[in-house]
Amino acid sequence: MTDPIVPAFRYTRLATDGAARLGRVETAHGAIDTPAFMPVGTAATVKAMRPESVAETGAQIVLGNTYHLMLRPGAERVARLGGLRAFMAWPGPVLTDSGGFQVMSLAKLRRLDDDGVTFQSHVDGSRHRLTPERSVEIQHLLGATITMAFDECTPYPATEEQAAASMRLSMRWAGRCRAAFVERPGHALFGIVQGGVYPHLRTESAAALTGIGFDGYAIGGLAVGEPHDAMLRMLEHTAPLLPDDRPRYLMGVGRPQDILAAVRRGVDMFDCVMPTRSGRTAQAFTRRGTVNLRNARHAEDPRPLDEGCSCPCCQGHTRAYLHHLIRAGEILGPMLLTWHNLQYYQDLMAGIRAAIAEGRLDAFATAVLAGYEAGDVEPL
Amino acid sequence: MTDPIVPAFRYTRLATDGAARLGRVETAHGAIDTPAFMPVGTAATVKAMRPESVAETGAQIVLGNTYHLMLRPGAERVARLGGLRAFMAWPGPVLTDSGGFQVMSLAKLRRLDDDGVTFQSHVDGSRHRLTPERSVEIQHLLGATITMAFDECTPYPATEEQAAASMRLSMRWAGRCRAAFVERPGHALFGIVQGGVYPHLRTESAAALTGIGFDGYAIGGLAVGEPHDAMLRMLEHTAPLLPDDRPRYLMGVGRPQDILAAVRRGVDMFDCVMPTRSGRTAQAFTRRGTVNLRNARHAEDPRPLDEGCSCPCCQGHTRAYLHHLIRAGEILGPMLLTWHNLQYYQDLMAGIRAAIAEGRLDAFATAVLAGYEAGDVEPL
Numbered sequence: 001m002t003d004p005i006v007p008a009f010r011y012t013r014l015a016t017d018g019a020a021r022l023g024r025v026e027t028a029h030g031a032i033d034t035p036a037f038m039p040v041g042t043a044a045t046v047k048a049m050r051p052e053s054v055a056e057t058g059a060q061i062v063l064g065n066t067y068h069l070m071l072r073p074g075a076e077r078v079a080r081l082g083g084l085r086a087f088m089a090w091p092g093p094v095l096t097d098s099g100g101f102q103v104m105s106l107a108k109l110r111r112l113d114d115d116g117v118t119f120q121s122h123v124d125g126s127r128h129r130l131t132p133e134r135s136v137e138i139q140h141l142l143g144a145t146i147t148m149a150f151d152e153c154t155p156y157p158a159t160e161e162q163a164a165a166s167m168r169l170s171m172r173w174a175g176r177c178r179a180a181f182v183e184r185p186g187h188a189l190f191g192i193v194q195g196g197v198y199p200h201l202r203t204e205s206a207a208a209l210t211g212i213g214f215d216g217y218a219i220g221g222l223a224v225g226e227p228h229d230a231m232l233r234m235l236e237h238t239a240p241l242l243p244d245d246r247p248r249y250l251m252g253v254g255r256p257q258d259i260l261a262a263v264r265r266g267v268d269m270f271d272c273v274m275p276t277r278s279g280r281t282a283q284a285f286t287r288r289g290t291v292n293l294r295n296a297r298h299a300e301d302p303r304p305l306d307e308g309c310s311c312p313c314c315q316g317h318t319r320a321y322l323h324h325l326i327r328a329g330e331i332l333g334p335m336l337l338t339w340h341n342l343q344y345y346q347d348l349m350a351g352i353r354a355a356i357a358e359g360r361l362d363a364f365a366t367a368v369l370a371g372y373e374a375g376d377v378e379p380l
Numbered sequence: 381m382t383d384p385i386v387p388a389f390r391y392t393r394l395a396t397d398g399a400a401r402l403g404r405v406e407t408a409h410g411a412i413d414t415p416a417f418m419p420v421g422t423a424a425t426v427k428a429m430r431p432e433s434v435a436e437t438g439a440q441i442v443l444g445n446t447y448h449l450m451l452r453p454g455a456e457r458v459a460r461l462g463g464l465r466a467f468m469a470w471p472g473p474v475l476t477d478s479g480g481f482q483v484m485s486l487a488k489l490r491r492l493d494d495d496g497v498t499f500q501s502h503v504d505g506s507r508h509r510l511t512p513e514r515s516v517e518i519q520h521l522l523g524a525t526i527t528m529a530f531d532e533c534t535p536y537p538a539t540e541e542q543a544a545a546s547m548r549l550s551m552r553w554a555g556r557c558r559a560a561f562v563e564r565p566g567h568a569l570f571g572i573v574q575g576g577v578y579p580h581l582r583t584e585s586a587a588a589l590t591g592i593g594f595d596g597y598a599i600g601g602l603a604v605g606e607p608h609d610a611m612l613r614m615l616e617h618t619a620p621l622l623p624d625d626r627p628r629y630l631m632g633v634g635r636p637q638d639i640l641a642a643v644r645r646g647v648d649m650f651d652c653v654m655p656t657r658s659g660r661t662a663q664a665f666t667r668r669g670t671v672n673l674r675n676a677r678h679a680e681d682p683r684p685l686d687e688g689c690s691c692p693c694c695q696g697h698t699r700a701y702l703h704h705l706i707r708a709g710e711i712l713g714p715m716l717l718t719w720h721n722l723q724y725y726q727d728l729m730a731g732i733r734a735a736i737a738e739g740r741l742d743a744f745a746t747a748v749l750a751g752y753e754a755g756d757v758e759p760l
Contacts, residue, residue: 043704043708043710044701044704045705045708045710045712047710048711048712048715049712050692050696050715050716051696052692052696072704072708073679073700073704077679077680077700080680081680081682081698081700081701082682087698087700087701087704088701089696089697089701299457300457300461302461302462312430312432316430316431316432316469317469318461318467320453320457320461320467321424321461321467321469324423324424324452324453324467325425327452327453328423328425328452330423330425330427331427331428331660331711331714331715332425332427332428332429332430334711335428335430335711335715336430
């Protein structure tokens with residue numbers, strides 16, 4: 001029984017500019033204008049931000065981490081409290097990752113077998129197991145709008161043989177995820193293309209996933225240390241293999257220039273800890289490149305961090321004040337810089353969407369990169 | 381030359397209820413309804429709060445710390461950046477303490493002489509000197525709306541002889557502060573009554589200060605470890621010695637029950653780190669007493685922290701979520717609890733003011749204390 005007021009999960013391509021796509025994703029919990037950047041809300045909070053503030057930046061969807069949430073506070077507990085969206089007071093759609101990536105990067109004593117992975121919590125050493133079925137179940141308990149297939153993120157470097165074996169394991173798991181996923185109106189399951197930096201493995205992976213059939217397709221195993229050129233080649237190779245009528249999500253990317261490059265190769269969705277993590281380490285993204293506010297040159301600078309930014313940090317505060325907050329270790333420093341960085345990313349995405357709509361993405365990208373590469377304003 | 385649009389600094393008593401006073405302080409930077417609680421903004425930030433949020437709680441004035449600000453970022457630097465109010469983007473009045481208390485509690489290798497105090501910074505070990513004249517000069521550089529006289533906060537316990545010598549030193553310094561203070565319309569200099577727990581020393585101190593003449597009078601050297609009864613006796617003794625037409629400020633106090641007791645003894649202004657500091661250690665002030673949100677009983681509690689509170693923490697989030705944020709060490713935990721605690725304090729003050737206006741302060745205090753002592757709501 002489909003509740004008629006819940007829209008189906010649907011991607012609509014509204015315009016193109018070269019390979020770049022302007023689109024809209026409708027979900028049970030609200031729409032997402034693409035290309036979209038999803039702030040990372042690892043442990044049910046976009047760090048140092050109230051959810052209202054995240055929404056004020058223009059973000060329409062946030063990401064939650066299955067690995068972190070299954071360990072603390074626990075998926076069943078989140079379910080009893082109404083699901084992740086209610087728990088963290090985020091009314092819009094949420095995407096949850098599968099846990100696979102964090103198990104490999106954070107957990108202790110992990111042991112991978114063909115059925116899944118056993119590991120120890122980095123929080124308290126307790127033992128846990130994730131399988132494709134359990135990952136999908138956890139994401140269901142969390143109430144994810146978009147569930148990600150459980151996979152192994154092939155590390156870089158990997159030999160062709162290693163990359164092939166890892167990708168084929170992920171494809172077997174993708175089929176099990178599809179079988180385990182409980183369909184609900186407006187909810188989605190995304191498959192993840194793997195295959196390292198080997199085009200024919202990417203081709204094989206995309207074919208396997210489209211054969212199974214998913215509501216959207218992620219490109220995984222990139223931005224894991226490979227050369228930038230290799231990432232771009234893999235995007236150019238992989239994006240055209242994916243169905244036009246499904247959103248494409250490049251996981252864990254990235255810097256503004258990476259996002260621009262990926263959009264121009266047909267990617268619709270992004271997530272990255274960079275704006276939030278940088279906000280806690282005095283690094284700001286601006287229209288004039290990255291700025292380290294710990295630097296003494298800002299100590300008496302009465303100018304805003306980024307003249308072109310509308311966020312409360314730039315509208316209300318000086319670089320001198322931000323510098324002081326950071327030097328003094330004050331919580332308000334990360335709060336303001338995180339807000340600014342998320343605003344920068346959302347403004348970038350809004351600019352990208354407007355440029356695609358008007359067929360001027362190349363010029364937009366050139367202008368953004370020129371400002372970025374010009375570097376920070378001159379000291380006073 | 382007085383700018384005609386800047387109001388004079390003036391205290392108006394609007395109503396009384398017993399010894400309690402409802403009043404209004406007009407300043408160059410805005411009015412303060414009294415009894416008032418001033419959030420502490422030690423290093424030019426009310427920790428974990430944007431200034432807009434501080435104002436949203438109803439706070440009309442914040443406190444800054446001369447000791448912290450002279451060390452970092454430096455008073456001259458703050459002056460070049462437009463003063464403390466511009467620097468921290470707080471448009472209302474600010475009160476700065478004199479630095480004396482923090483020199484004694486935080487600085488290293490301090491050496492007191494009759495002229496002032498030499499000390500080493502707790503931040504970087506650099507050597508500094510504060511005298512009455514320099515403290516007043518720093519507060520002028522900071523652009524303080526209300527400047528506090530530089531004094532020695534007599535510790536507890538102190539013998540009568542120690543307390544007398546300390547108080548008399550502070551009174552000599554008070555005269556030097558008065559001489560050093562540059563009068564500006566709507567700005568004020570407050571003297572500080574000392575004398576430990578010895579009534580005749582408090583009498584001598586109040587007489588010395590009123591003889592010099594100040595725009596307001598603080599009661600210092602209380603809430604420094606003396607028994608609660610001793611504090612109340614000193615308030616009952618001291619408040620009537622102070623002019624009716626000047627505001628009275630009890631420094632560093634305190635818990636909600638202390639504020640109620642002091643208001644009933646004629647005090648108008650308060651400051652305390654308790655709401656902000658507690659907010660960073662999982663302690664909340666509620667209409668049902670203090671609540672430790674780290675406690676496991678909250679792990680699945682879907683209720684708000686305080687049913688009677690209008691703050692974003694209570695309106696938007698559950699105890700379960702706050703518990704999770706604290707357990708996970710997320711910045712949003714201190715952000716939300718600080719906001720709530722400051723809202724609690726401002727709501728308390730608003731309730732006190734309404735009760736004085738309507739001549740029902742005793743009943744109000746009884747009701748507040750009854751709720752407070754009833755303890756937290758039953759676990760679900």
